[in-house]
Amino acid sequence: MPDIETNREMRIVGFLCNWCSYGGADTAGVSRFKQPTDLRVVRVPCSGRVDPLFVVKALLSGADGVLVSGCHPRDCHYSEGNFYARRRLEMLKRFLPFIGIDDRRFHYTWVSASEGQKWQQTVTAFTKEIHELGPRQDKEEILVER
């Protein structure tokens, strides 16, 4: 959803696992829940596929926010992918502020294929937060043109 004042969309990158969160986003779509349009989804086989460097690369390339979502812990399609993801992503979330990136710009969560409603709430809340934070101020020299 474009910001009302600036009429501008934020750039939010989402990494969703194929089995749960991508399905959840699909459920939200099929159920015609109203959702902001700032998020660009990248489908990955499993949240365990998400290298923390994917997030870093997105942020350094000018993304305003990054959202990672996978199956709930203990529900991973591959049994344990999201357990590894949880450790890595938590490490990253704690590390980002150290280099001056607000950790609110990165969020990771768990959404199952049936949780269309939860997906809608997650995307709405995260997008709202990113709009409140505004576009990255620190990226003049790192930014690609909008």
Add this chain to the structure above:
Amino acid sequence: MNVEKLKSAVREVLPSVDAVIGYCNGSDPLRAEPCFMKDEKLVEEMILNPLCVHNLTSYLPAEKRRVAVVVKGCDSRSLIQLLQEGLVKRENVVIIGVPCRGVVSVKKVRAAVGHEKVLSVAFEGDAVIIKTASGEKELALSDVSPAKCATCQYPTPLLYDVLTGDPVEPGKPADQVYDDVRKIESMSLPERRAYWEKELGRCVRCYACRNACPLCVCTESCIAETREPHWMSQKATEREKMMFHLIHALHLAGRCTECGECERACPMNIPLGLLKKKINMEMLELFGYKAGTDPTDKPPLFTFRPDEERIEEHKLP
């Protein structure tokens, strides 16, 4: 650091290995050099003093032969980490431990003598005596040692087959190990950003930090240089420099033993160790893990617990 004891230990070990990796005099009086010894003649040239700064375990992952290696306390942690990850086989390495009271930072010594040509270096107790054309200068070892020595918790190697010399008790304040990280964290986010832009902006992308790192083992397939996937371009922009250092730091998450080789190798004096120390601080808090202290342990990001006690789910407002 007793060189005679070390030499006799090396002579004893030499017949059972293909080479011994130790230190000898380098190209100028201020520099020691790693040396690979295959016969006894070279053993005489071995040295052991605070100039022996290199982490010799960096050579081990690529080493095909059975070798013996001289390790200080900090180096032994790197070796333990390499063993943990199966990057070095225990049966292929003989560990000669040397208790250490601190090394010097060549950069600091050079700065202390005004970058004059050093004619000779001598060590007396905790003093470093540097002779230059303009005279002799006595420096305290603690004033010219790298930051890691000031808070060293492991002056005696944690793992060794032979220990040369008496163990050194760790007497440095343990609660100050991460003080430098906390100093950065006391800044605001934009200040931190500016700090890293200034520091990393100096990077010349020589990759010396990566090459010196004992735990950077990808060699030719390092993703900083591959074209497929193309993670980074060759541009010398701040973004690419930052990306490179984040690749290094994140690939060392839960593995870095804080040996300080990246900082030592850096020609631009960038405090690269800080990035890794910050992650280590979090690893300690989240998983109670300290890299390279227990050979039977497993790096925290190589494993998991179904119920993570210390990771709480993040809620959006």
